[in-house]
Amino acid sequence: QAVVTQEPSLTVSPGGTVTLTCDSTTGAVTSGHFPYWFQQKPGQAPRTLIYDTSNKHSWTPGRFSGSLLGGKAALTLSGAQPEDEAEYYCLLSYSGARVFGGGTKLTVL
Amino acid sequence: EVQLVQSGAEVKKPGESLKISCKGSGYSFTHYWIAWVRQTPAKGLEWMGIIYPGDSDTRYSPSFQGQVTISADKSISTAYLQWGSLKASDTAMYYCARAPGGDYGPDQWGQGTLVTVSS
Numbered sequence: 001q002a003v004v005t006q007e008p009s010l011t012v013s014p015g016g017t018v019t020l021t022c023d024s025t026t027g028a029v030t031s032g033h034f035p036y037w038f039q040q041k042p043g044q045a046p047r048t049l050i051y052d053t054s055n056k057h058s059w060t061p062g063r064f065s066g067s068l069l070g071g072k073a074a075l076t077l078s079g080a081q082p083e084d085e086a087e088y089y090c091l092l093s094y095s096g097a098r099v100f101g102g103g104t105k106l107t108v109l
Numbered sequence: 110e111v112q113l114v115q116s117g118a119e120v121k122k123p124g125e126s127l128k129i130s131c132k133g134s135g136y137s138f139t140h141y142w143i144a145w146v147r148q149t150p151a152k153g154l155e156w157m158g159i160i161y162p163g164d165s166d167t168r169y170s171p172s173f174q175g176q177v178t179i180s181a182d183k184s185i186s187t188a189y190l191q192w193g194s195l196k197a198s199d200t201a202m203y204y205c206a207r208a209p210g211g212d213y214g215p216d217q218w219g220q221g222t223l224v225t226v227s228s
Contacts, residue, residue, distance in 0.1 A: 001172075036214035045204055045219065046146075089153070089154055091154075097156075108194055
């Protein structure tokens with residue numbers, strides 16, 4: 001089974017920009033992996049931010065964006081806010097099988 | 110408003126059976142899939158499987174095939190996750206989540222059900 005890897009932790013300054021990535025042991029991540037991104041704060045359920053690489057839900061703050069970058073899926077946060085401090089997970093699809101990444105703990109400091 | 114409301118926390122002993130639930134409201138329950146996701150500190154989020162309540166088409170992740178049973182009762186807009194014989198390693202938070210298709214990820218999530226298995 002594929003393994004999906006993310007940076008274990010990242011730090012961003014308030015108002016700054018940071019990019020989280022999602023990599024696959026099977027090779028380059030493409031739109032065919034239908035990357036998803038989720039945000040989870042302590043004690044809460046995950047919340048879906050991005051689907052199918054770059055699409056946002058109505059509740060997704062505009063400062064979040066999804067893309068493919070250098071063979072990986074990427075989540076970029078532009079203009080970080082204190083409330084963005086959370087764990088972020090990606091999800092990739094492999095011909096229907098779904099695999100989550102290990103998560104990135106994002107600190108806004 | 111779309112809501113997925115899960116049943117409450119459970120404390121069970123090894124070998125006992127358990128069925129937890131996820132009730133959908135605010136949308137057409139039979140037109141969306143319901144996924145189940147396990148979360149543990151050690152392994153993070155894990156995709157367990159997904160069901161289409163409209164016809165009970167169910168797809169399990171290989172890691173969970175044979176370990177759990179996913180079902181749904183469309184008459185009461187409720188999906189279920191059940192174990193026949195719990196193990197300590199089943200201790201986890203379990204989330205249900207709505208997905209627009211069988212090959213899609215989730216858009217809306219339930220609040221989670223904490224299952225603790227301990228002798």
